[in-house]
Amino acid sequence: MEEQKNQQNQKEEQKREVVISAKNLSKIFSGRTVLKDINLDIYKGERLIIIGGSGCGKSTLLRCLINVYQPDCGSLKFFGTELVGLKDEKKMDEVRKRFGILFQNGALYNSLTVGENVALPIREHSNLAKSVIDIMVKVKLELVGLRDFGHLMPSQISGGMQKRVALARAIALDPEVLFYDEPTSGLDPIMTAVIDELIVELNKKMNMTSVVITHDMASAYRIAHRIVMLYKGEVIAQGTPEEIKNSQDKFVQQFTQGLADGPIPLRVSSKDFYEDLLEGVRPNEIR
Numbered sequence: 466m467e468e469q470k471n472q473q474n475q476k477e478e479q480k481r482e483v484v485i486s487a488k489n490l491s492k493i494f495s496g497r498t499v500l501k502d503i504n505l506d507i508y509k510g511e512r513l514i515i516i517g518g519s520g521c522g523k524s525t526l527l528r529c530l531i532n533v534y535q536p537d538c539g540s541l542k543f544f545g546t547e548l549v550g551l552k553d554e555k556k557m558d559e560v561r562k563r564f565g566i567l568f569q570n571g572a573l574y575n576s577l578t579v580g581e582n583v584a585l586p587i588r589e590h591s592n593l594a595k596s597v598i599d600i601m602v603k604v605k606l607e608l609v610g611l612r613d614f615g616h617l618m619p620s621q622i623s624g625g626m627q628k629r630v631a632l633a634r635a636i637a638l639d640p641e642v643l644f645y646d647e648p649t650s651g652l653d654p655i656m657t658a659v660i661d662e663l664i665v666e667l668n669k670k671m672n673m674t675s676v677v678i679t680h681d682m683a684s685a686y687r688i689a690h691r692i693v694m695l696y697k698g699e700v701i702a703q704g705t706p707e708e709i710k711n712s713q714d715k716f717v718q719q720f721t722q723g724l725a726d727g728p729i730p731l732r733v734s735s736k737d738f739y740e741d742l743l744e745g746v747r748p749n750e751i752r
Contacts, residue, residue: 482509484642484674485530490539492525492698499525501698503539507642512668512675514685517695518720518729523678526695527646530676531566532557544641562590565640569647571631573619579630580606580615586637605633608670609663625656629663636667643667645677649684661687682721686710694720696729 483506490503500522507513517523528534529541532548541548543560551557573582583602587593593601606612609629619627628648635643645664649657661684668675679685685692686706693703694717702709702717709717719727 481511483507484509484544485676486540486542487530488540490526490529490536490541492522492529492534493537499698500529500536503698503700505693505700507674507676509641509674510668510672511690512665512677512688514677514679514689514692515695516680516682516685516692516720518680521695522698523695524646525698527644527676527678531564531644532560562638563640564642564644565635565638567628567632567635567643567645567648569650571619571627573627573631573634575619577619578615579611579617579619579622582619582630583615583634583637586634590638601637602633605637606630608636608667609633625652625659628652628656628660632660632663632667636671636673639671640673642674642676645675645679647679648677649679649681657681657684658687660684664688682723 485505485507487503487505490500490505491498492500503526515523515526525534529536530543532551536549539549544563546556546560548557548560573579574585577585580599580602583605584598587598587601591598602615603612606615609632611626611629611633614622614626614630619630622630632648648664649660652660664675664677665688667673675688677685677688689706691703692706692709694701694709696716702712702714704712709721712718712721715728718724719729
């Protein structure tokens with residue numbers, strides 16, 4: 466029965482359009498492998514959640530997907546365009562117009578009003594008249610429930626409202642793919658639920674693909690079509706929220722249930738503690 470279910474899932478996935486495809490993707494910093502042989506297809510219209518502990522490679526993977534980091538090996542295709550080794554800035558600009566990003570801290574410009582923040586990418590990437598841009602800004606702010614706040618400065622609204630403004634800016638150009646970096650970080654439970662609901666609504670209304678980096682399992686279960694878990698730079702599990710919730714993998718259980726005891730260690734040092742303390746010290750110097 467389980468084998469038949471897996472075969473059915475594979476057939477369904479083959480029918481769906483792949484918008485992002487990573488094959489054997491690896492990233493190394495100063496001799497340390499942060500991502501190792503990542504194989505991941507992201508499908509049109511899905512809400513994909515990427516989870517994992519601090520230092521597992523989530524943010525590095527996100528930066529590779531948006532071409533901030535160039536992978537050291539492997540392939541990364543965005544709507545069929547190979548990004549690894551791409552040096553044609555014109556082609557890269559065309560790719561960038563197809564995705565939006567909600568940064569963890571919102572990254573609003575404090576010197577601009579809420580409306581001006583949302584208008585910025587439209588002004589940068591189009592020649593539309595100011596009156597048309599103003600209409601587009603109102604539409605985007607309405608989608609996040611903040612149409613009446615366009616005249617205020619970011620400092621005059623709450624942290625949760627700033628996140629929603631940043632989300633309005635991220636969808637300003639109607640992206641086909643929207644990346645979220647810890648979208649609910651630092652928010653209270655009510656505002657977290659609001660942001661989660663917005664992510665789901667925008668995914669449906671705008672028919673976009675959503676890729677969400679988070680460590681908040683309540684949000685992950687509310688949002689996801691599919692969840693992928695990273696550990697030490699590798700994909701160790703993926704499946705529907707129900708499959709992840711019921712996984713018997715000890716690493717998955719420890720992370721999703723927030724358990725202190727388990728195979729994921731508190732300390733991540735590669736060297737023995739005493740060996741590290743005494744490195745470079747000659748035996749005759751120890752008294």
